[in-house]
Amino acid sequence: MGHPYRLRPFRILRSAAADRAAALREFSALLVAHSEVEEDEVHPALRRYQNVDGDDVEHGVHEHEEADEALLALLEVKDARSEEWEEKLEALVTAVNHHVDEEERPLLNDTRENVADGRRAELGKAFREARAKHLDADCGSVDHVRELVG
Known part of the structure; x- marks a missing residue:
């Protein structure tokens, strides 16, 4: 199964038959919550582990910023049926997919290998609660x- 941000939401946002504005509001909330909670709850905890690459953590923060910029550009498009929407959407898709490929997978793999199951469960619980x-x-x-x- 792929990352949730790479599947259904992008298909809906690309669909001319969908309520793109509503789909974007939902996607925006999920993406921002994910990024903020990851930076507030998960990254500080992972920085303490010697075998988790701190550069991957910092790179992930930079990529969150790039995704936020692409998200804002799409949120500011007035017409969800315009060419501008299509262009800004593809920039967002590229930023999110790049983030997943370059940061999420390596960092998750490091975490699986170097952080004990119990601690990972605690981080997951804290993540879910903060995301809500x-x-x-x-x-x-x-x-x-x-x-x-800004």
Whole structure:
């Protein structure tokens, strides 16, 4: 099974028959919550492990910033049926897929190999709880994404 951001949401966002604006609001919330919680909860914990590559962690933060910029550009497109939407969507798809390929997989593999099962379970629980709080706070709103990018 692939990463959740690479499957259904992109298909919906590309579909001319879909409610693209609603799909983007949902995707924005999930992407922003994921990035913020990863940076707040997971990255600080992983930096403490000698065999988890700190450069991968820092590179991931940079890629979150790139994804946020691409997300904001798409959120600011007024017409979800326009060529501009298509262009900005493909830039977002590229940024997210690059992040998954370059940071998520290597970091997850390092974590699997070097962090004990119990600690990984604790991190997963903390991630889920914090993500729910971010989602409840409307973290994917265009105003919040502007703050992140600014």
